Amino acid sequence: MTAVAGDARPARPGPSLLAARILRMEIRHSAFVWSIPLLAVLFIYDPFRTASGYPDLWTVRASVVLNKFWPDCVPFTAAFSAWAGSREGRRKVGDLLGTTARPAWTRQMFSLLGTLAWVLAVFLAGIVVIYVRTAQVATWGGPPIWPVVVGLVALTGVSSFAFTLGALFPGRFTAPIVAVGLTVLALVAFRQSVDASGGPIGTLSPDSLVPPNDAGVFYPMAPDVWIVQVMFYAGVVLAATGLLGLSPRTGGVGWRRALDAASAGGMRLRAIATTVFAVGIALAVTGFGLAGTARTSVTGEIEIPALHDSASDKPIAYTPVCAHVSGSFQVCLHPAYKNYLSQAVNSFRPVMAELAGLPGAPVRATEVASLTLPAFVLQDNVGDGEVTGTPPVYKFGMNNALALAPDATQLQDGFRQDIVHAVIVGSTGQLTASVGTPAQQAVVDGLLKAAGSQPYPVCGPGDNPNANRCRRQQVPVTAAAGRFAALPAATRRAWLAANLAALKAGRITLAQVP
């Protein structure tokens, strides 16, 4: 037997080389790859198809990133991350790996990154497809970055959490249990909280509701909620990865020793793990606390008072896109809705051919932010609008119009019904929407019928006693409307020119309608 072996050993490999080689190996062997075909099918069926059916607006279409694609990715991310995390325990290589120089934490980080790289790459690829498709049709604005950031951080949180659970409780059933658990959390707990619009859990859920069409169009989207979500999920990431470095079950140093080391101020791995864990918990708790302070802002969005920048409450400057409808009457839309301009023109044209130029009739139709319209207008009909000002201008919103009218015909009817109603009946200024006097209703429906549109919806849909009674009462109105519609256009216009003021004032009876 001889003396101690010599110490002359070449330097250890650089961290970049180690990272590149091990990461390449982990990426190559990540089981997540097997889920990609299924995820692709799910992507086409769910987020992509849904986004393609949404209006051509960046904010609305980008919402599928979080409320469709993110939940779709959660079960796969959780399952394969937990599977990767449990690998050392399942394969019983703990002793073998425990004798290597690299700390267990470093080794596990590479394993986590190997799965995470696929998760994030697939998620980003899906986003690119959605954004490229949206870029082809959107006429204003650009791709929102925040949903991407939130989605990436939240998926990283799911992956880290699941990986740590897998490492702490290795077993062949860990992955499916974690996948089911986190999916239930994402799809049930989060979604219910969102639907109930309640509490910090709902605010923290990336699986949010589809935003209004006007979101980010007239007013900037305040990043408050997104910042809180990023804060919370970044906290989850750090806490989960810190836990990996601390728990003796995952090759970590143990809680007591870690705390001793941290209190001694040493920058060793266990101190770093302790710090990472503590910062993660602090971030997550702070995020949760801030989410609890959420409230509705003046622009109708959710704001976090501690983070809110009042600059995001100021309207965005824009140059409207306009087109002539009939005579001097023109319609102007926000450039984000440019694709709907011809639809709006075609909708307004037949009714404005009869109304334009009459006393009190609007000289222009201008789209405005829906939230600037009075509540009694918003609850009225699909084409939300009112005639105000001098000269009178018909101000209307596209927000509800696009949200409530699933096809072009309904959208067209909505536009016509609302502008005719606004000109002939006007608003009462009260929350209870007015359908007008029988004579007003007859004229409105007559004009709509002449234009080939459905009558103004007075009775509501469905086969119920109230609606049926209403329809029976509407019979004389419908008959008068038919008579009015049957008149030559010039006769209708002449009668309106002579009687519009009296009709609006309610001094014309149904019998007086020609």
Add this chain to the structure above:
Amino acid sequence: MNIELTNVTRSFGRNRAVDGVSLEVGAGVLGVLGPNGAGKTSLLRMLATVLPPSSGEIRLLGRDPKNTAQRREIRRRLGYLPQNLGYYPAFTVVEFVEYFALLKEVPSGRVHKAVAEAVERVDLGGRAKARLRTLSGGMLRRVGIAQAIVNNPDLLLLDEPTAGLDPEQRVGFRALLRDLGRTATVVVSTHLVEDVGAACSEVALMDAGRIVFRGLPAELVARGEGHGVGDAPLERGYSAVLQAARKGGVAA
């Protein structure tokens, strides 16, 4: 000395797996023999720095494994083959060995060469790109040996290394052990006394957590003279020493 143990014990609950072992080992091949439950695997796991001792002092390669930085340095120069080799079935032979080379901090410029050499030394060059799931038990054992020697260790710990190897592979492996033992300290835990006779320069016999014999294989053979238990001289020495130890005397 590459291994210095001073009164080392390791307990699992009430069971004392290693009981006051003191040992100094330099370069060469030390065979550790003993019946099931004698404490061989626990001793090797402590030497491999994966199991801390319940009491006593351990110094490996002149360093204290309790110290984080020194333990890391020990591990860079350590090779270990556990009794039950866990592996990743989807990895190829080369990937698995390279994975361990990287984790053992083999210098960057030497990784490829070290991996290739280790794979060749265990005679798996022809299956270098085969996935581990496709290999036989004996081949997997050789993969385990390859990962253990990939960093050209100064301290090599092998727990039942020849289990599953066919006779031809076993002969080759013994030659490899002798070769490694020229510069490094190799500790081989085994049930197979013929491995000890053929490859080990020294032998230690454990029973009930204690080392009951330490000496040259020839000395163990000499202890067996006159005893009728066992087919081979080493086996007779093995049983003679165990019998003596169990009667109360620990042979030196």
